[in-house]
Amino acid sequence: MPHQRSLPPDGEVPDDDIVAELSAALFSLLGRKDQRRQAEQYLRGLLTTRGRKSIRNIAAHLGRPGLEQSLHHFVASSTWDWQPLRGALAGYLEHTIAPQAWVIQSMHIPKAGKYSVGVDEQFAPHLGQVVRGQQVIGAWLASPTVSAPVNWRMVLPESWVNDPERRARAEVPERTAPESAEECAVSVALQMARLWNIPRRPAVLDLRRCDIGAASRRLASGGVPFLARISPSSPLSVADPALPGHRAGPLPARRILDLLKGMRVPAAWYDPAEPHLPRASWAAKIPVALPGPVGGAPRRLFLLGEWTEPGRPPSALWLTSLPRVPAASLVRTAKLADRVERDSDDIGERAGLRDFAGRSFRGWHRHMTLASVAHAAIALHAAEYGPRQAGRLIGA
Numbered sequence: 001m002p003h004q005r006s007l008p009p010d011g012e013v014p015d016d017d018i019v020a021e022l023s024a025a026l027f028s029l030l031g032r033k034d035q036r037r038q039a040e041q042y043l044r045g046l047l048t049t050r051g052r053k054s055i056r057n058i059a060a061h062l063g064r065p066g067l068e069q070s071l072h073h074f075v076a077s078s079t080w081d082w083q084p085l086r087g088a089l090a091g092y093l094e095h096t097i098a099p100q101a102w103v104i105q106s107m108h109i110p111k112a113g114k115y116s117v118g119v120d121e122q123f124a125p126h127l128g129q130v131v132r133g134q135q136v137i138g139a140w141l142a143s144p145t146v147s148a149p150v151n152w153r154m155v156l157p158e159s160w161v162n163d164p165e166r167r168a169r170a171e172v173p174e175r176t177a178p179e180s181a182e183e184c185a186v187s188v189a190l191q192m193a194r195l196w197n198i199p200r201r202p203a204v205l206d207l208r209r210c211d212i213g214a215a216s217r218r219l220a221s222g223g224v225p226f227l228a229r230i231s232p233s234s235p236l237s238v239a240d241p242a243l244p245g246h247r248a249g250p251l252p253a254r255r256i257l258d259l260l261k262g263m264r265v266p267a268a269w270y271d272p273a274e275p276h277l278p279r280a281s282w283a284a285k286i287p288v289a290l291p292g293p294v295g296g297a298p299r300r301l302f303l304l305g306e307w308t309e310p311g312r313p314p315s316a317l318w319l320t321s322l323p324r325v326p327a328a329s330l331v332r333t334a335k336l337a338d339r340v341e342r343d344s345d346d347i348g349e350r351a352g353l354r355d356f357a358g359r360s361f362r363g364w365h366r367h368m369t370l371a372s373v374a375h376a377a378i379a380l381h382a383a384e385y386g387p388r389q390a391g392r393l394i395g396a
Contacts, residue, residue: 007346007382013047014381022377026088030080038074039370041067046352046374053352053371075370076363085369087196089376090141090150094198096380097148099141101227101333102192103340104185104205109134109354116359117170118154123181136368137184138353139192140343141201142336144270146383147343148376149353152368153188154361155181172361182210190222202227202322204337212319213290216299220321227304227320227333234319239287239300250291253317257305260286264307267328269335272342281315282307285327290319304330343379351375 013019027039045058055075059068093099108124110133118134139151160166161178179187182205189203200223207215207228219226232254238245245251245259267283270276283306290299301321305314318334325333348354351374356367 007350007378013044014378018380019043019047019377022089022092022373025092026085026373029084029088035074035078035080038071042071042074042370043373043377045071046371047377052357053355054357056357072358075366076358076360078366080366082365082369083195086151086372087198089148089369089373090192090196090198093141093148093150093376097141097143097146097383099143099147099201101142101336102189102201102203102224103140103142103147103337104189104203105138105140105337105340105344106181106185106206107136107138107344107348107353109136113359115166115169117172117361117364118156118160120157120159122155122157135181137181137188138344139188139203140340142204142339144272144332144336144339145275146379147336147340148379149348149368149372151188151192152365152372153179153184153191154364155179155184170359170361180210182207182215186215186218189224189226190218193222193224200224202320202333204334205229207319213299216290216301216319216321220299225321227318227322227330229334230317230319232314232317234317236288236290236303236319239289243286253288253303253305253319254314256286256288256303257284257314257317260284261305261307264305264310265327267306267331269332271335272339281331282310283327283331285320285330288319304334306331306334343375347375347378347382351378 023040023043027036030036030039045062046053049058049061051057055071056068059071108131111119113119121130121132122135124131124135135155137153138149140147140149156176156178158178161176185205193200203224203226205228208231212230212234230253232252234253235250236253236256237250238256240246243260245256261284263284263286264282267281269279271279283304286303288301288303290301301319302323304318304320304327306316308315320330352371356364
């Protein structure tokens with residue numbers, strides 16, 4: 001396992017071999033030589049510009065005449081498709097970091113302006129309040145030591161989707177429909193499974209504010225295994241006739257864990273903030289049934305509970321479709337969300353994930369794709385992955 005080292009300061013290029021290899025592996029997919037050149041310029045601008053990574057600031061930092069107009073066209077108005085680059089980045093990271101999960105997380109981008117795509121008054125779950133800006137969902141490939149985003153989807157509320165003028169100005173595709181943040185999280189995982197030739201890892205996501213049954217059916221239909229955070233009040237039924245509560249019908253998830261806390265086992269894990277200090281909690285995995293459509297058979301899944309203090313209520317509850325993974329291993333998989341949160345804070349800012357200054361839907365997606373490559377370069381540098389190691393893994 002690679003050892004974590006300190007991040008390079010903002011504006012300092014990470015290992016140039018990593019940057020060069022990422023550029024060669026990904027930008028070769030662009031059809032034109034000028035696009036390949038502009039993509040690498042933009043990437044290096046994201047990595048070397050201090051402060052906000054807007055196109056104007058990147059062009060000023062690189063100091064080349066006409067570069068601002070050239071980069072603006074490349075990001076906002078060019079024709080290149082971001083999906084192949086995202087898929088190639090996911091494939092590169094799959095071979096390089098051996099990810100254990102797809103962590104799906106929400107990110108809020110403070111922003112004003114009526115016509116900037118997706119900007120509205122929206123509830124930010126991680127902040128617990130309504131704020132103005134863009135709410136976006138990122139899919140990250142995550143291992144215990146490193147994570148990087150590979151796919152993005154923007155939450156577009158009805159106020160945006162049903163406004164023809166704003167849709168036209170931001171060039172939002174006609175087929176786009178309104179989605180909640182939770183529906184968006186499921187969609188971004190299903191898109192990866194459908195479009196990209198990479199192994200399907202468990203999707204770790206938060207479904208506490210949505211219809212668990214509908215979300216789990218969508219994930220199951222797409223062949224995506226999942227580990228989903230749920231509310232303590234989510235109704236479930238104990239599925240094993242030998243366990244207490246089996247005949248009680250649907251019960252709140254927390255009540256089931258209270259009845260069956262005797263099934264708890266120790267779970268050891270590491271906090272990314274203190275990776276050399278082992279942590280421990282208790283976990284129980286219980287077969288449950290999720291109520292299905294009227295007249296349909298109940299869906300068999302597993303309830304996972306974690307207790308950081310054995311004498312108190314469970315600190316977190318998940319629902320999972322992974323039947324053969326032990327409870328302690330599932331807890332470690334769930335903790336990968338902490339890895340992503342830390343990397344998003346420490347690396348995402350310096351990679352420019354929140355810095356797109358334009359208004360268009362396509363421009364935002366292209367910027368996020370290139371900022372994700374910048375994030376990957378910094379993260380791989382910090383985790384001491386290099387092209388030689390990546391090559392060994394690819395050839396394994």
